[in-house]
Amino acid sequence: MSARSEKADGVPEQSGAPALALRRIGKAFGQVKALARVDLAAYPGEIHFIVGDNGAGKSTTLKILSGIYQADEGEVLIHQQPVHMRDASEAHRHGIAVVHQDLALVECLDVATNMALGAIPRRGRFMLDRARMERDAAEVLANLKIRVGSVRTQIGLLSGGERQIVAIARAVRMNLPIILLDEPTAALGVRETAHVGDILDELRRQGKTVICISHDLEFVFAHADRITVMRLGNSVATLMRRNTTRDEVVGMITGTIEALDPERAGAA
Ligand SMILES: Nc1ncnc2c1ncn2[C@@H]1O[C@H](COP(=O)(O)OP(=O)(O)OP(=O)(O)O)[C@@H](O)[C@H]1O
Ligand SMILES: [Mg+2]
Known part of the structure; x- marks a missing residue:
């Protein structure tokens, strides 16, 4: 049925x-x-x-x-x-993944880091894998056909609408x-x-x-x-x-x- x-x-x-x-x-x-x-x-x-x-x-x-x-x-x-x-x-x-009304992005961090929050890729035990984080973010955004300039842009510099799209992309990325x-x-x-x-x-x-x-x-x-x-x-x-x-x-x-x-x- x-x-x-x-x-x-x-x-x-x-x-x-x-x-x-x-x-x-x-x-x-x-x-x-x-x-x-x-x-x-x-x-x-x-x-x-x-x-x-x-x-x-x-x-x-x-x-x-x-x-x-x-x-x-x-x-x-x-x-x-x-x-x-x-x-x-x-x-x-x-x-359960959530996109809240008050978006809960970190303004001083860039797009890639915000998208990785909660699941930051690492090299070895302590090293942040910056290149992979940027690649992951760019790939997720491309899959969703989202354009926000560079994944290195600080979130605080994006427009309200762009931030909203990044918050949605972050939740979708959690799969x-x-x-x-x-x-x-x-x-x-x-x-x-x-x-x-x-x-x-x-x-x-x-x-x-x-x-x-x-x-x-x-x-x-x-x-x-x-x-x-x-x-x-x-x-x-x-x-x-x-x-x-x-x-x-x-x-x-x-x-x-x-x-x-x-x-x-x-x-x-
Ligand atoms: N943390 C809180 N402390 C006190 N009152 C709260 C709190 N959160 C919500 N309320 C109250 O509970 C009620 C419901 O609020 P809620 O935010 O769930 O509404 P909403 O349907 O999401 O409204 P909106 O469409 O404006 O976003 C409101 O009267 C609100 O003032
Ligand atoms: Mg509400």
Whole structure:
């Protein structure tokens, strides 16, 4: 049974189990209840978008999926096994790469070093293999058809859009099965946005599990398989892209549409 087939009742049938899932996640920061109840299930070979207004809890959700925050309530499941990730390196060990909204690049270092962070090539025990680092970075960028001048350029000298592309390239380079992106196109022009879309489509072809936050509904509808709408700290619906419309998603983001016909939900 293919991942895209549907059962008779119209509910999408999955050939595989979710690679990554959240069950009834709650999270507070002091008095602020950032997440009330979040359910989500992301599948291999799919691009799963999270949409919602500012402050809906999207980044907090992603940070729980990437081990940066720990949930107060609920479960994080990787390949259906509950996990307790205490930090980002544990998420990495579980096969999760992340591109954060606040890009986390080191401004004073160059493109090649930033791309290698976390996996710096060495010669012998201590020597940094500078030539290999530059070759690796150039190769990854070329494979992704990304041009940023020289890999020796300091990150701080790149434009916001170029930095964003480098952060995405760094995550893709890790070649992990799950990739999470928080607003990867926020600083990008039309052409670069399309380029990031191509990269996401390629990750889907490779069978990766992609979760992406975006406010750009045109981008979402061009690349999503599944869309989870968040509102006020809740995941209010998960919809199959092919069964929904922009108007419906906007209605759910703003709260003018409450009820969801369960037959069309590819829910968690
Ligand atoms: N570290 C924190 N301390 C206190 N409150 C926080 C913290 N992180 C997030 N919040 C609050 O939690 C809520 C959700 O924030 P979050 O960043 O997840 O929203 P978002 O959906 O990503 O918004 P945006 O679209 O603006 O990026 C907001 O009210 C925010 O102020
Ligand atoms: Mg955010």
